[in-house]
Amino acid sequence: MVGPPQPRVVVGSPRPRVIVGTIRPRVIVGSARTRVPPDGTPRPHLEAEGSPRPRVVLGTPRARVIVGSPRPPVIVSSPWPAVVVGSRRPRAPWAPVAPSYSQDPSVAGDCRVSTGPGRRAHQASAPSQGARKDAGKMNILAPVRRDRVLTKLPQCLRKEAALHVHKDFQPRVTCACQEHRTGTVGFKISKVIVVGDLSVGKTCLINRFCKDTFDKNYKATIGVDFEMERFEVLGVPFSLQLWDTAGQERFKCIASTYYRGAQAIIIVFNLNDVASLEHTKQWLADALKENDPSSVLLFLVGSKKDLSVSVPVVGEDFTSRQGKPHAQHLTLTFLQTPAQYILMEKDALKVAQEMKAEYWAVSSLTGENVREFFFRVAALTFEVNVLAELEKSGSRRIGDVVRINSDDSNLYLTASKKKPTCCP
């Protein structure tokens, strides 16, 4: 069949026909124009019309109109989380998260997503009731929690290995937020992937931050799992999608298919296991194969800090949201002396500098530095997003009026011509 795909129209029919459940294009053989009676008799009805019309269907392989098809939703791939187009069917539990944006873009951050169930080894065969429920509906995201509001730039842990050491957000970013010129940032979800050896504590790290829980029993992650976390940065809603990937070799090939489109990569190693630190370079190389090294933010995170320090400090970090101290019922066994820990950290800082990553040391058991770390990830990712948005808009300001059919060579004219007061 030649010609571009086009909707099938039956000539002379008052209504376009909707084809249900066919996949074979109709093969048209002949038409009135070519059909000449064998005896050569004139055909008055055709002559009267002037030009004999083809009897059939104009057509070629055409777009199929699907009514009530059991096919899965079409996933449009993008560096952002996949967008599900035109289906209200439940998302498969293993499919990437699929936000569909609110009709009214002025409702900042009110994008609707269907959140995925957590998939650990013990859950794989029987997803929880809640997970099944989640998969069957499109959830409206909860409002940003009070303790996820960032008004200042969280500081780095070590100046020697930091992405930057500025005291606050860049003035351009602060200004853009004040003037509501952050474009699509408020509607986007930034993908963050967490990679590292098996059992280094990736899942525990995410769970400590997102759910304020800690499981001392090891359950391997199969493939991938993810959590959504919503923030408000400088008054702008901002969402992180935290992808927990499997560290086990046999699940690595599944997990690596989800590396793509990350804005930040968190490489976790165990502060008490030198081999896991050595392997971080390989994890980084694998993750960068699927991402643009120049635009992705890197974090090197040493986990299980509680096994390395001598005296646990009971403070805010040790207290759960319910106000119960985490450390109360835990027996802390120290695998490293403070001297060993210092040596390990020195090596880790060197690795972080080599890979141009920001270094953090955390404990999911005690909660030490976990919140600070994720706040820093959110803040830096947000900053990069706003800067990219400003760059994209260039000299044009978001919200400016474009004068059409103007003789003026400068097409982008501000409606109010008001000069910003806060921008440098």
Ligand SMILES: Nc1nc2c(ncn2[C@@H]2O[C@H](COP(=O)(O)OP(=O)(O)OP(=O)(O)O)[C@@H](O)[C@H]2O)c(=O)[nH]1
């Ligand atoms: N003491 C201590 N134990 C931890 C900490 N974080 C994780 N663990 C323990 O380490 C084990 C592995 O933790 P996970 O979070 O499941 O490890 P993972 O990196 O997700 O492992 P994979 O899913 O196989 O890649 C579990 O038994 C946890 O309880 C921590 O901060 N301190």
